Amino acid sequence: MTDTLSPVDPLLTTAxxxxxxxxxxxxxTRGRTGYLTTTLRALASQTRRPMRV
Known part of the structure; x- marks a missing residue:
């Protein structure tokens, strides 16, 4: 699916x-699931911290 997307040239994207x-x-989520713990850990380990959780 991604092979149909054309790449963006970073030199042409400027601001x-x-x-x-x-x-x-x-x-x-409904109740406690392993996915919730995994998701919250992933948010906490991001390079750029979320403004709020």
């Missing part, structure tokens, strides 16, 4: 000022 776009993720 005068770096842009930071906020991203919101909603994790829906």
């Amino acid at each position: 005068a000022v770096p842009v930071t776009t906020p991203v919101t993720a909603v994790v829906v």
Whole structure:
């Protein structure tokens, strides 16, 4: 599926000022699952910390 996407040339993608776009993720769970623990650990280990969890 990804082989149909054309690559973006980083030299053609420019901006005068770096842009930071906020991203919101909603994790829906029912009860306690192994996925919730794994997801929260992955959030905590990111290089850039989330603004809030």
